[in-house]
Amino acid sequence: MVTIRRMNENVGMASPEPHPDLLAEAWRLQALGAETMNLGKPAEGAALLRQGLELVGWREREPFHAHPTVRHVTARLLNSLAYAESEQGRHLYGLRLLDLAEPLAADEHRGLILQQRGVVTWKAGRLEESLAWYLQAEPLMERHAPMSMLAIMLLNRSGLQAEIGRFKAARADLKRCIDLAVQHGLPVRLAQAWHSQGNVELYSANIPAALIAYDKALRGYAEHAPDLVPQVLLNKAHALIEVGLFREAARLLDSVIGDYGKSGRTWWALAIVHIHRARIALDLDSPEAALATARRTEEVAHQIGSSFSILHAERLRRQSQLRFGEVSKDFVDQLLRLADQTAAVGVPDDAVLVRTIAARALIRQSRLDAATEMLREPVSRQGFDRQHLPTLRRLARAELAEAEGNPSGALTQLRLGLNDLHRHRSRLGSVEMQAGMSSLGRELAQMGLRLAVDSGRFGTVFSWAERSRAQTFRSTPVRPPENEEAAELLARVRKARDDIREGELAGDDVTDLRAQCRQWEHRLREHSWHSTGSGESVPVVRLGQVHERLASGGQMMVSYVTDRGRLHALVLRDGRNYRVELGGEPEVAEAVRRLHADLTVLTGRRLPEPMTKVVRGSIRNQADRLAELLFRPLLPLLGDRELVIVPTQAMSSLPWGLLPPLSGRPVTVSPSASVWWSAAGRVVARGVGVLLASGPDLVHAERELSEIAGHHTGAEVLQGSDATPAMVLAGLDGVGLAHLAAHGYHEPENVLFSRLDFAGGPLMAYDIAALSRPPAQVTLSACDVGQSTNVTAGEESLGFTAALLHAGTGTVVSSVTKVEHGAAADVMTAYHAGLVAGVSPARALADASLRRPLSPFVCYGAG
Known part of the structure; x- marks a missing residue:
C-alpha cells in the first residue's frame, strides 16, 4: 500500500525517486483526465488532473523541486489541464499553465506542449500564432508521440487550416489522420477525423459533403464516444443555417442544449449554441427574439469567459438593434471598438462584418464618405458566417448607392448578390436546401423589388418579381443516387404509413408508430441533403419572351407582387403592360384562410341543411371579397381571355375557379412567369x-x-x-x-x-x-x-x-x-x-x- 502524500515536501533537499506505484497512479490520472476531456467533459477531466497534481506535490504558486520522473508527469498533467481550462473558456490561464509545464517536460514530450499551445491560442482567436505552434510541434511529435496524439494534432491543425482558408492543406492533414486511425485501430480518432472533414467542407461552402461527413462522425461517436455527439450536432446545425434550413437547425440546437443541461456541464460550446440561435432569430426577422437571444448569448459567453463568443454575441445584438431601430448616438463608435477587438482575437473577416454593420449605420446617418471607405475592405469568407458576410456587403453597397441617388447602381449590387446566392443554390441537390437559400437573400430581394416599384418602370418591376420568387424551380432537378440505407428507410416509411392508416381505421392507438415514422422520414430527408447539384440553372425569363408565348396561346398574364405590404398586379396583354395597385396583402391572406376553412367544413361530416346554407353563404362572401380585392380594378383588362396567374405566397393555395370573374374561365397558375414559360x-x-x-x-x-x-x-x-x-x-x-x-x-x-x-x-x-x-x-x-x-x-x-x-x-x-x-x-x-x-x-x-x-x-x- 502506497501512502499518498505530497512529493515536494522536502524543498531544498535532493529529490528522491518516487515510489513506482505512486508514479503509476499519477500517470493513470493524467491519462484518465485527458480521455475524459476528449469525451466532452472538460470540468470532470480537470478535476482528475488536479488530483494528479496534488498527488505529485505541485502547487501553482510554490517552487517545485522534484525527481525528473515526477517533473515529466507533472508537465503532462499541466499540459492536459491547460486544454481543460481552455475548453471552459479560460484561454489565458491555459497558456499560463503551459508556461509552467514547458521547463518540466522531457524532450519527448515537448512536441505535445507545443501542439497544446496551438490548440489554446486557436481557441483564443490567435490563428496565425496557433498555426506556427503546430508547425513547430509536428517533427517532435512524429519522432516521440503516440499515434493517437499525432492524429489529434493533425485533426486540430486541419480545422485551423480550414478556418484560415487553406483547404488543400486541411484536407491533406485529414487524409493522413484517417490513414493513421484505420492503420492503428483508433475508432474515436476516425470519427473525429470525419467530424473535422465536415468542418472543412462547411468552411469551403460544400454543404452536402459537410453533412455526409457529419453523419459518418455521428455514427462513430454513437458507438465509441457518445458524449461527443452534441459537438457534431452543433456543427451540423451551423451547416443547416448556412443553407437557410432554420427550423431543422433550431431542433438540433435545442437537443444540444438539452444534452448539456442534463449533464450539468458549463462548456464554451453552449455560447456557440446561443450564437446560432440568435442568428436564426435575426434571419427570421423576429426582433424581440433576436435581441433577447443575443443578450442571453452575451451572458453565457461572459460566464464561461470566451472572448470570441462575447464579441460575436455583441455583434449579433448590435446587428439586431440596427435592423429593428434601437440605435444610440454612439452606435458607430461602439461598433468600431467591437471590430478592433474582433480583429485582435484573430478573426479578421468577422471584424470586416462588424465594420459592414457600422457602414450601414453610417449610411443611415448620411455619413456616406466614411461608409464608402469601410466597404472597400476585401472579404475572404473566413469568418463565422461565411455566406452571410458577402450577402450583407452587397446589401450595404446597395444602400450606399441608393443614398447617393443611384438606384440603378443599387439594383446592380442587389442583382449580383442574388446571383451569387443562386450559384451556391445550383450546387445543392436537395430541393429543401435550394428553397432555404432564398431566405438568405430575402433582404436583397425585398429591397430590389422596392426600388423597382419606385422606379415606375414595368419591365424593372417584372424582372425583380421574377428574380425574387420560385428560385428553386430555376435549378436543374437532381435524381438522388441509389442508396441501400435510404431504400431501407423508404420501405419502413411506406410500411409504417400503411400500418398507421389501417390502425386509424380500426380505432387503434398509433401514437408510437407515428413518432417512429417521423424519425424515419427525417432520416430520409437527411439523405436528400447529401445530394450535390449540377451547377446548371434556368435563366430568368425576359418580358418579351413571355409576351410572345402569351400571344401564341391567346392568353394574358396577371402576376401579383407585394411591396411594403401592398399588392400590385402586373398585367401582360396583347404585347402591352399594365401595373395596377391593389390593397393590402394581409386582407387577402385572411380571406383565403376563411375560404379554406369553409370549404373544409363543407366537405367534412354531413351538416344540417341550415348550417350548410350558412357555410355556402360564407363561401360566396369570401369568394366575392377576394374577387373585389384581386380583380375588380382589372376587369376592364380581362375581357374573356384565358388567364395565367402568378400568385404571391399568400394566395398560392387559392381555389381560383370559385371567384366569380374566373368561373368557367381557363386559368393556369404558376409559381413564376419563368416556370410557366419553361x-x-x-x-x-x-x-x-x-x-x-x-x-x-x-x-x-x-x-x-x-x-x-x-x-x-x-x-x-x-x-x-x-x-x-x-x-x-x-x-x-x-x-x-x-x-x-x-x-x-x-x-x-x-x-x-x-x-x-x-x-x-x-x-x-x-x-x-x-x-x-x-x-x-x-x-x-x-x-x-x-x-x-x-x-x-x-x-x-x-x-x-x-x-x-x-x-x-x-x-x-x-x-x-x-x-x-x-x-x-x-x-x-x-x-x-x-x-x-x-x-x-x-x-x-x-x-x-x-x-x-x-x-x-x-x-x-x-x-
Missing part, C-alpha cells in the same frame, strides 16, 4: 401513353377510372393490389398523362412527405425526385395535395404538386382543399373528356368545374 415550351410532344391508378378506400374510384379509361384507348389501369407505390412510380416514369385517384394528405410540417395512399403504402413527394423522366401531365383526384407550404423565410414553397412541377412535369391539376370524392369523380371524368376532345388542360378544367360550382381544383404549370 413548362409551356417543353410540354408539347413529350411523354407517351396514359396511366390511371386508384388507391384504397375510395367509394367511387372504380367508376371514376372506368369512365376515364373509356376516353383513353389503351390506358394502363392500376387498381386494388396492383396499384402499389412501386407500380405507380414505374407507370409515371415518362408517361404522357397520368391520373391518380387516391386519398391525399398535405404535410405542412414535413412537406416532402405529402402523399397519396396506394396499396401497401403511400406515394410521397419525396419519391418524385427518383423519376428519370417526369410525366408530361398529371391529375390528382385527391384532397389537399395542391396545397404548398412556405418552408423558409423566403417566397419558396414545397408540396406534392410543387415536387411534380420542379421535377419537370408540364401541367398538374390538383385540389387545394378537401374535396368530396363523388364531386371529384364528376369533375375529373368531364375533365378527361375535354382533354380527349382536344382542348387545353386549363379549358378542360374550367368547363368540367361548372358541373360542381365549389370545385377546388386548380390547373398548375403550363396549362
Whole structure:
C-alpha cells in the first residue's frame, strides 16, 4: 500500500525517486483526465488532473523541486489541464499553465506542449500564432508521440487550416489522420477525423459533403464516444443555417442544449449554441427574439469567459438593434471598438462584418464618405458566417448607392448578390436546401423589388418579381443516387404509413408508430441533403419572351407582387403592360384562410341543411371579397381571355375557379412567369401513353377510372393490389398523362412527405425526385395535395404538386382543399373528356368545374 502524500515536501533537499506505484497512479490520472476531456467533459477531466497534481506535490504558486520522473508527469498533467481550462473558456490561464509545464517536460514530450499551445491560442482567436505552434510541434511529435496524439494534432491543425482558408492543406492533414486511425485501430480518432472533414467542407461552402461527413462522425461517436455527439450536432446545425434550413437547425440546437443541461456541464460550446440561435432569430426577422437571444448569448459567453463568443454575441445584438431601430448616438463608435477587438482575437473577416454593420449605420446617418471607405475592405469568407458576410456587403453597397441617388447602381449590387446566392443554390441537390437559400437573400430581394416599384418602370418591376420568387424551380432537378440505407428507410416509411392508416381505421392507438415514422422520414430527408447539384440553372425569363408565348396561346398574364405590404398586379396583354395597385396583402391572406376553412367544413361530416346554407353563404362572401380585392380594378383588362396567374405566397393555395370573374374561365397558375414559360415550351410532344391508378378506400374510384379509361384507348389501369407505390412510380416514369385517384394528405410540417395512399403504402413527394423522366401531365383526384407550404423565410414553397412541377412535369391539376370524392369523380371524368376532345388542360378544367360550382381544383404549370 502506497501512502499518498505530497512529493515536494522536502524543498531544498535532493529529490528522491518516487515510489513506482505512486508514479503509476499519477500517470493513470493524467491519462484518465485527458480521455475524459476528449469525451466532452472538460470540468470532470480537470478535476482528475488536479488530483494528479496534488498527488505529485505541485502547487501553482510554490517552487517545485522534484525527481525528473515526477517533473515529466507533472508537465503532462499541466499540459492536459491547460486544454481543460481552455475548453471552459479560460484561454489565458491555459497558456499560463503551459508556461509552467514547458521547463518540466522531457524532450519527448515537448512536441505535445507545443501542439497544446496551438490548440489554446486557436481557441483564443490567435490563428496565425496557433498555426506556427503546430508547425513547430509536428517533427517532435512524429519522432516521440503516440499515434493517437499525432492524429489529434493533425485533426486540430486541419480545422485551423480550414478556418484560415487553406483547404488543400486541411484536407491533406485529414487524409493522413484517417490513414493513421484505420492503420492503428483508433475508432474515436476516425470519427473525429470525419467530424473535422465536415468542418472543412462547411468552411469551403460544400454543404452536402459537410453533412455526409457529419453523419459518418455521428455514427462513430454513437458507438465509441457518445458524449461527443452534441459537438457534431452543433456543427451540423451551423451547416443547416448556412443553407437557410432554420427550423431543422433550431431542433438540433435545442437537443444540444438539452444534452448539456442534463449533464450539468458549463462548456464554451453552449455560447456557440446561443450564437446560432440568435442568428436564426435575426434571419427570421423576429426582433424581440433576436435581441433577447443575443443578450442571453452575451451572458453565457461572459460566464464561461470566451472572448470570441462575447464579441460575436455583441455583434449579433448590435446587428439586431440596427435592423429593428434601437440605435444610440454612439452606435458607430461602439461598433468600431467591437471590430478592433474582433480583429485582435484573430478573426479578421468577422471584424470586416462588424465594420459592414457600422457602414450601414453610417449610411443611415448620411455619413456616406466614411461608409464608402469601410466597404472597400476585401472579404475572404473566413469568418463565422461565411455566406452571410458577402450577402450583407452587397446589401450595404446597395444602400450606399441608393443614398447617393443611384438606384440603378443599387439594383446592380442587389442583382449580383442574388446571383451569387443562386450559384451556391445550383450546387445543392436537395430541393429543401435550394428553397432555404432564398431566405438568405430575402433582404436583397425585398429591397430590389422596392426600388423597382419606385422606379415606375414595368419591365424593372417584372424582372425583380421574377428574380425574387420560385428560385428553386430555376435549378436543374437532381435524381438522388441509389442508396441501400435510404431504400431501407423508404420501405419502413411506406410500411409504417400503411400500418398507421389501417390502425386509424380500426380505432387503434398509433401514437408510437407515428413518432417512429417521423424519425424515419427525417432520416430520409437527411439523405436528400447529401445530394450535390449540377451547377446548371434556368435563366430568368425576359418580358418579351413571355409576351410572345402569351400571344401564341391567346392568353394574358396577371402576376401579383407585394411591396411594403401592398399588392400590385402586373398585367401582360396583347404585347402591352399594365401595373395596377391593389390593397393590402394581409386582407387577402385572411380571406383565403376563411375560404379554406369553409370549404373544409363543407366537405367534412354531413351538416344540417341550415348550417350548410350558412357555410355556402360564407363561401360566396369570401369568394366575392377576394374577387373585389384581386380583380375588380382589372376587369376592364380581362375581357374573356384565358388567364395565367402568378400568385404571391399568400394566395398560392387559392381555389381560383370559385371567384366569380374566373368561373368557367381557363386559368393556369404558376409559381413564376419563368416556370410557366419553361413548362409551356417543353410540354408539347413529350411523354407517351396514359396511366390511371386508384388507391384504397375510395367509394367511387372504380367508376371514376372506368369512365376515364373509356376516353383513353389503351390506358394502363392500376387498381386494388396492383396499384402499389412501386407500380405507380414505374407507370409515371415518362408517361404522357397520368391520373391518380387516391386519398391525399398535405404535410405542412414535413412537406416532402405529402402523399397519396396506394396499396401497401403511400406515394410521397419525396419519391418524385427518383423519376428519370417526369410525366408530361398529371391529375390528382385527391384532397389537399395542391396545397404548398412556405418552408423558409423566403417566397419558396414545397408540396406534392410543387415536387411534380420542379421535377419537370408540364401541367398538374390538383385540389387545394378537401374535396368530396363523388364531386371529384364528376369533375375529373368531364375533365378527361375535354382533354380527349382536344382542348387545353386549363379549358378542360374550367368547363368540367361548372358541373360542381365549389370545385377546388386548380390547373398548375403550363396549362
